[in-house]
Amino acid sequence: MHGLAHRRTTATITAAAVALLFTACGSDTKPSTTTTGGSSGAPASGQSITYWASDQGSSIADDVKVLTPELKAFTDKTGIKVNLEVIGWNDLLNRILAATTSGQGPDVVNIGNTWSASLQATGAFLPVSDAVMTQIGDTGRFLPGALAATGATGKPPVGVPIYSTAYGLYYNKAAFAAAGIASPPATWEDLVADGKKLSNGTSKWGLTLEAGQIPENAHAAFVFSEQQGGSWFDDAGKPTFTTPQNVAAIKQIVDFMGADKIVNPSDAESSNGTEALQEFASGKAAMLMWQPAGANLAKYGMTADQYGVAPLPFPASPPAGSKHIDSMVGGINLAVFANTKHKDAALQFVKFLTSQPEEITLNKAYGSLPSVSDAYSDPAFKSTDDTVLQNVLASSATAMPEIVQESQFETTVGTAMKTLFANAAGGQAITDSMVSDALNQAQQKMEAGG
Structure with missing residues (x-):
């Protein structure tokens, strides 16, 4: 991302x-x-x-x-x-x-x-x-x-x-061993459980996100929606932002910071493509969802033997219509x-x-x-x-939707997620209704050409 x-x-x-x-x-x-x-x-x-x-x-x-x-x-x-x-x-x-x-x-x-x-x-x-x-x-x-x-x-x-x-899940081998975690999580439920073992709420966090960056947020929205059995557009290319599947996808992502507390609230401001990498490389976060990162991690002093890479997790009980997608192309x-x-x-x-x-x-x-x-x-x-x-x-x-409105989707949904992350970082509980309202505003903005 x-x-x-x-x-x-x-x-x-x-x-x-x-x-x-x-x-x-x-x-x-x-x-x-x-x-x-x-x-x-x-x-x-x-x-x-x-x-x-x-x-x-x-x-x-x-x-x-x-x-x-x-x-x-x-x-x-x-x-x-x-x-x-x-x-x-x-x-x-x-x-x-x-x-x-x-x-x-x-x-x-x-x-x-x-x-x-x-x-x-x-x-x-x-x-x-x-x-x-x-x-x-x-x-x-x-x-x-x-x-x-x-x-x-x-x-x-x-x-x-x-x-x-492609996106993968990078994990710190030493941090996992110290927490008694034998292998990278294969399900999101395991990732949250592992993340809590790896977090102390102050200096150590289970997962790091570039939560203030609009394209990163949109990429995650697409993948998590696919796993939930959702879609951001119907077959005619009309936006379907507020479906239950999309609401569930966005809430799941934002909850990593809010309800689950495995992501540092300061990550809500991370947006330049380097903060999450540096947090992971410095040992401040034990997991990182990222596109190929090895070369840049090396520049921050992390050697290849210090981390492993696995596919992104999948729901333990996939909902109806779920697609086993681990990444956008x-x-x-x-x-x-x-x-x-x-x-x-x-x-x-x-x-x-x-x-x-x-x-x-x-x-x-x-x-x-x-x-x-x-x-x-x-x-x-x-x-x-x-x-x-x-x-x-x-x-x-x-591949993400190859339709004319795709860039507007990234901008509007990515921005809505940035705002939700900021709310979560400020201690506000993120509800389904809040997510639905944010996605409805994003869809209206996109349909208005914004």
Whole structure:
């Protein structure tokens, strides 16, 4: 679950030697200026393109460190310069939506794959036709599961996958042993019971959540609803937010902090994609529900032998209609804005980033999973932890609704959950009625276009 109660500071680093401009921006910062170098069809060498990258690492500075040598290699190879802006998760969707209406966007952008259908409907992105797939060097390399989250069924994709992820339950082996817990919980009932054994209510907590982050909340809402036998939309695409199944799903999640008291109330403010990781790595929390986290945990001083990874739990007594889903199909796609003046250069960049060497290098750095089959030849993706998450992605994960309203669902439901977490953190008892009212307001806001 990715990451701003603590909004990151804008930082600019100029590297004239490689002609790259890196800027980490908040939501009110204007995009980097793109140097135009000709129209599509002109020789790409000597052009400049602008790339908005999502924050995948332990910090924006970490992303800059990871991407700097890769973009230099691309420039050295092609003569195409890259202006890079790394954008935090709480700002990224709004920045992209603003660019779709203003026309002042980058050439290439990372998008959360759950936004694909919503962004596809804007018409602002280059459709990835068969001809485009050929141009970026695809020979059936992209994994079918990753490709399934690139846009609405029956339409050309809005992008191609670069990073693949699935959620797993990370657990601290030493903390479990000290509490006399022999294995990770397979049911939510066991997770709550274990969490209480692992919590002291002050400095140690059973579970950590990035409860102030809107996309994280929405991802959890989707998975828990699937397990409850619910759905956020009917077959016609109309929202069904206030069903008993959805109310039960949201209450279950918020109760981890409220009624169950296994989550630190301060987690209600965690939103930048690093706080939960740091709480887990420092031993302040014994469990973490997260997409591949190994690389970032290592940056916070936690070694791989200190934790294990298991699929997310499932209800001990699944309700009627329950689906055994442990994760949404997570990942990041690369998309090209349709109004780019540098189409050929942008597609060369997409081809480079999704090549086997780059898929290996970048996914190693971020601890995510490659989206192309030929990258799995690298031993780095054969660890026990990676195997667990690969199995989840292949067998018990499903794509979030590939419908136009999906991004609005994430925003409205994720925000409603953020408010409920804040209420729970303040000591207010969360009732079914409160959850239903919050979801009803979220649905009304979405239907009104908010």
